[in-house]
Amino acid sequence: MTTGTTLPHLEARAVLFDLDGTLVDTLPDLHVAVCATLTEIGRPIVTQETTRAYIGKGLRVLIRRLLAGSLAATDGEDTPQHVQALAAFRTHYARENGCHSHPYPGVVDGLRALKARGLALGVVTNKPDVFIAPLLEKTGLSGFFDVLVGGDTLPRIKPDPMPVVWACGRLGALPKETLFVGDSLNDALAARAAGCPVFLLPYGYNEDQDVRHLDCDAIIAAISDIEPHLRTVGRP
Numbered sequence: 001m002t003t004g005t006t007l008p009h010l011e012a013r014a015v016l017f018d019l020d021g022t023l024v025d026t027l028p029d030l031h032v033a034v035c036a037t038l039t040e041i042g043r044p045i046v047t048q049e050t051t052r053a054y055i056g057k058g059l060r061v062l063i064r065r066l067l068a069g070s071l072a073a074t075d076g077e078d079t080p081q082h083v084q085a086l087a088a089f090r091t092h093y094a095r096e097n098g099c100h101s102h103p104y105p106g107v108v109d110g111l112r113a114l115k116a117r118g119l120a121l122g123v124v125t126n127k128p129d130v131f132i133a134p135l136l137e138k139t140g141l142s143g144f145f146d147v148l149v150g151g152d153t154l155p156r157i158k159p160d161p162m163p164v165v166w167a168c169g170r171l172g173a174l175p176k177e178t179l180f181v182g183d184s185l186n187d188a189l190a191a192r193a194a195g196c197p198v199f200l201l202p203y204g205y206n207e208d209q210d211v212r213h214l215d216c217d218a219i220i221a222a223i224s225d226i227e228p229h230l231r232t233v234g235r236p
């Protein structure tokens with residue numbers, strides 16, 4: 001793993017981005033929707049730091065963790081209360097999505113620079129599909145991406161490599177020519193298993209862990225740090 005000025009130079013045709021915690025700081029929206037959901041089902045609200053720790057493995061796991069009050073609660077059967085909480089969250093988040101969220105510093109400039117170089121760009125997120133386009137629209141990021149893969153596009157989500165491999169295929173690029181940029185273990189595992197080089201950002205949500213301990217090719221400070229370090233193979 002390298003940081004700062006010692007970033008590796010990569011040859012790339014395409015760049016895939018995680019969404020929550022990488023391109024957009026969505027925690028404020030998610031937290032308002034989490035608290036509204038807990039209130040609706042008669043549970044005490046949680047702190048924003050708890051919501052931050054529970055984000056990452058998709059909506060179903062977020063709800064499981066909230067109802068169990070534990071980061072470890074990732075598997076199991078859905079009870080009627082899970083089903084009720086999931087439905088409530090979808091309603092509340094549809095209202096809040098994009099209202100209090102902002103792209104991180106360097107995102108717009110960084111995406112513009114990559115686009116100007118002719119690279120194909122995509123998003124691979126565990127966020128449910130229905131929320132992706134409205135969020136990109138409200139945060140001024142729609143129009144940059146050639147493919148969007150969400151939490152229900154395919155049978156598997158990150159950390160499985162399936163959505164990453166599929167997105168590479170849609171962009172006409174081999175995984176080894178596609179840089180994956182994310183903020184979490186789910187991203188690093190999915191991208192590595194797919195065969196992509198991986199850059200991670202330290203400012204996002206990584207289920208309470210420090211990304212600096214993860215297997216990646218570089219930790220970068222901002223999306224605008226990427227373009228100077230890419231050699232373009234050519235647009236597919």
Ligand SMILES: O=C(O)COP(=O)(O)O
Binds near residue numbers: 018020056057058124
């Ligand atoms: O919805 C989540 O759990 C996380 O979404 P992400 O994959 O964009 O970080």
Ligand SMILES: [Mg+2]
Binds near residue numbers: 022056183204205
């Ligand atoms: Mg993320």
